[in-house]
Amino acid sequence: MSDWLPCPYSSSYRFGVKKVRAQWDVLHALDAEPLPENEAVLHAWALFHSGKFEAAEAAGLAAGSAGMSVANRATAAYATLLEPHEKTRLDLYQRILQRALQDTALHPTRASAWYWQGYALGRYAQGIHVARALAQGIGAQIRFALETTLQLAPNHAFAHASLGGFHAEVIDKVGPLVAAMTYGARADIARRHLREALQLAPDSAAIHWDYASALLMMNGTAHLDEATRLQEQATQIKPRDAVERLWVELARTHLSL
Structure with missing residues (x-):
């Protein structure tokens, strides 16, 4: 049984691969994500935009490296907007971070990999208190990851x-x-x-x-x-x-x- 809470608006926003492809530029003005060629990745994004975050994470991971960005964005959306427990949120941010670290190691020019590394570190820093995170050197890591993202995108x-x-x-x-x-x-x-x-x-x-x-x-x-x-x-x-x-x-x- 899933521990993830359902999105209360998933029935109001229904996306399929065709609709995601047609609206890609508008839907992804935030993350500068290139339009995927892989149908499985597009399907994962359709699940994400429909609010089916857990299914989107699973579909993204099943699609391999090409689906890492949608898996991370789905996890981040759930953790930030729906998950009520702080410890669980931190665990989810750590999950994103570990995947993003692997992604940047394999694809150092992939902007999304650097972004999710910086995002997850930033949210984790908030959870453990930013001043403490700065003392641990996490601040420099966040800044480097986000500045690298902007160099690439x-x-x-x-x-x-x-x-x-x-x-x-x-x-x-x-x-x-x-x-x-x-x-x-x-x-x-x-x-x-x-x-x-x-x-x-x-x-x-x-x-x-x-x-x-x-x-x-x-x-x-x-x-x-x-x-x-x-x-x-x-x-x-x-x-x-x-x-x-x-x-x-x-x-x-x-x-x-």
Whole structure:
């Protein structure tokens, strides 16, 4: 019996291989993922966009190396948006990390491999406390992985948002002076990457949410109005798939509190 909770919106967003192929550029404005030639990988992506995350992970892994990105994105979506237990989330991020490390070793020019390495490390760092993670040298690994992603795929909106969020998290945890002098983390760099992410994917609730979260981490009081505006904009976005619907509902729930 599966331990993964079902996505509550999977019946509202149904994708097949044909539909995913036709809408690929729109669906993947966030991750700059190239259109797969492998039908099995496209099937895994159809499961993902339908909100069937566990099935998408399994199908991606079954497709071999070509399906690693969809397997990792499905696991990340479930861990971040649906899994209620912190320990289980951390275990899932570790699962992504181990796969991403193997993927980068085998495919060092694959942008998605580097992105999922940086993403998983970043989420893991949040789970164990960012300051502790920085002391362990994880911050440098996150930054290197995300910057490598952008060298390989400059239009990777998720990587821009994650790198901007990384700078914001470091500033939040150690202060702007130490962040800049010790870790090279600066508010202007965070802003630049977040703006780029929003420009690349202006209709993404996930990017609006990440941008707002980063602003609040850097200076919550000063940026509260702007962050609230971004969250409100997220609630008005029409979701294209089940994953985007989860981000929209997250923003709606947060604003109603």
